Amino acid sequence: MGRNVEVYVDDMLVKSKKAEEHVKDLEETFSVLRKYKLKLNPAKCAFGVQGGRFFGFMVTQRGMEANPLKIKAIIDMKAPTCLNEAQRLTGRIAALNRFISKSAEKSLPFFKTLRKAKTFEWGTPCQHAFEELKAYLAKLPLLVKPSPREETLYLYLSVAPQAVSSVLIREEDGKQLPIYYVNKVLKGAEEYTRLSRKWR
Secondary structure, rough: OOOOOEOOOOOOOOOOOOHHHHHHHHHHHHHHHHHOOOOHHHHHOOOOOOOEEEOOEEEEEOOEEEEEEHHHHHHHHOOOOOHHHHHHHHHHHOOOOOOOOOOHHHHHHHHHHHHOOOOOOOHHHHHHHHHHHHHHOOOOOOOOOOOOOOOEEEEEEEOOOOOOOEEEEEOOOOOOEEEEEEEEEHHHHHOOOOHHOOOO
């Protein structure tokens, strides 16, 4: 079942490499479900679709896209005027983290506003980063899937004074396409000098 089925909590996705294999894959899945006396809610089932929403992401044959509603929620946001609104913004960014190149670096000005619990200050660096983030989200890249055949994948790492970011890439027709982004803001003892981080 792991070959063509993805399950997360109570969501199930039956995926097929070729359209003509989908009925066979569904039959195999239904057979396993019957064997263990598991039932599906017909109102929540969709069969033979080219893509759909799974665990908050849009999954298609081309790859994985961010949920357009989550992108729109940030693009339509006004600049935060208080700590709660800044927290809401960083939470929304976290939900899209895997789609955003260097999101930790892009979000640093927002995280700095969260550190000052007594006073909230949304200055020029925050506003500039906010506008750049919105522009980036308007043309967010599609995350492609790795090829089922053997291929070379590339891992790029970017180390900044307060953040580390990486992206897993595959090449197709001379183009580099992202598979997954990983980002982390460094805190406390993690903030070593650039040289010591480079050699670790």
